[in-house]
Amino acid sequence: MPTLTKLYGMEEAARHNTPDDCWVVVDGKIYDVTKYLDDHPGGADVLLEVTGKDAKEEFDDAGHSDSAKELMQDYFIGELDPTPSIPEMEVFRKEQDVGFTSKLLANATQYWAIPVTVVGISAVIAVLYARQK
Numbered sequence: 001m002p003t004l005t006k007l008y009g010m011e012e013a014a015r016h017n018t019p020d021d022c023w024v025v026v027d028g029k030i031y032d033v034t035k036y037l038d039d040h041p042g043g044a045d046v047l048l049e050v051t052g053k054d055a056k057e058e059f060d061d062a063g064h065s066d067s068a069k070e071l072m073q074d075y076f077i078g079e080l081d082p083t084p085s086i087p088e089m090e091v092f093r094k095e096q097d098v099g100f101t102s103k104l105l106a107n108a109t110q111y112w113a114i115p116v117t118v119v120g121i122s123a124v125i126a127v128l129y130a131r132q133k
């Protein structure tokens with residue numbers, strides 16, 4: 001089913017790592033906690049420290065109450081994009097290109113090898129035949 005949830009890569013989420021612009025990722029979900037930093041009972045620093053990674057473990061370790069989990073929905077802005085980031089796709093494409101080029105070269109060699117061998121053998125036979133005469 002199509003979803004209206006916005007998807008962000010971890011790289012994008014990691015860019016929001018200052019007291020004026022702070023996103024945290026918890027269990028694949030992204031929260032813009034900029035306006036909550038000063039009110040967070042655990043302090044602003046703990047939130048700033050966990051930017052740029054999935055802080056599920058740290059969040060769970062803090063033993064957040066159900067009301068804390070409810071409250072975090074107010075700051076939900078999107079989810080982590082599960083598809084690989086573009087640089088990874090570029091590397092994959094390059095690898096594929098190398099494979100394709102070497103295959104093409106291997107094929108070209110094969111196609112050339114047969115006629116060259118035939119011509120070579122014919123030349124040897126012709127030389128031997130000429131010598132016999």
Ligand code: HEM
Pocket residue numbers: 024026031033040041042043046047050055058059062063064065066067068069071072075
């Ligand atoms: C939108 C995200 C978050 C919300 C709304 C939130 C909310 C809260 C609330 C309401 C409390 C008070 C205790 C409770 O009711 O459970 C709390 C405490 C705390 N939170 Fe968060 N929190 C968030 C994210 C995080 C993250 C990512 C960390 C990771 C380090 C964290 C670490 C802590 C710590 C260390 C405490 C103090 C626990 C204590 O001293 O008892 N929180 N948080």
